[in-house]
Amino acid sequence: MERVNYIIQLNAIFECFNKDARIKQGHITLYLAFFQKWNREFFKKTITVNRELIMEKAKFRSKTTYHNYLKDLNNWGYLKYFPSYHPARGSKVQMTIFFNSDSQKLANCVPKPSQKLVTSIKHKTKENLNKQPNVIFNESEVALFFKKNNWPEIEALKFHAYIKSKKWKTDNWQTIAKIFAKNDFKLKEPKTTSPISGYVDNLKNNNI
Structure with missing residues (x-):
């Protein structure tokens, strides 16, 4: 081991x-x-x-x-x-x-x-550390949120990894996670200039 x-x-x-x-x-x-x-x-x-x-x-x-x-x-x-x-x-x-x-x-x-x-x-x-981008949410928060919603553990890791890899800074990640789950756990790049605006529009359209 x-x-x-x-x-x-x-x-x-x-x-x-x-x-x-x-x-x-x-x-x-x-x-x-x-x-x-x-x-x-x-x-x-x-x-x-x-x-x-x-x-x-x-x-x-x-x-x-x-x-x-x-x-x-x-x-x-x-x-x-x-x-x-x-x-x-x-x-x-x-x-x-x-x-x-x-x-x-x-x-x-x-x-x-x-x-x-x-x-x-x-x-x-x-x-240099002070210049690094801050991610508002961490992996444990994401894992707990996914667990409460009975979503697979692996999807929590995928979701957190993808958001962090894109360096998105948002306090509305739970909304993005819900859309992520609704779309069969698939994420796509937002087409708008705001990191989350596309997902927010999708949220409104689907009345989540």
């Missing part, structure tokens, strides 16, 4: 998603489906995965879509994929740890393909 801190790993991966322009919503949902499996197996070094179950968790209907996003995550260093060509044996996945297990410091984000992964980063100065 790997020494993995659940919160630090998620925070680190969110930072990576924020800075990686290649990342799309599909990458996030697929990664979180693997992460939930990894967490439930106590962060084993390598996990055996069932493609159908992972696709269901990530809300993928196409095998091609699944394999395309999985190939990206593998090539970009977010995980290592070991396919199984035997019908009775599942494929294996090794998740990349984005922090030093001894010091619990966050690691650098996944770099460009020409660079190597770095195991740790220097502490940011107080001035």
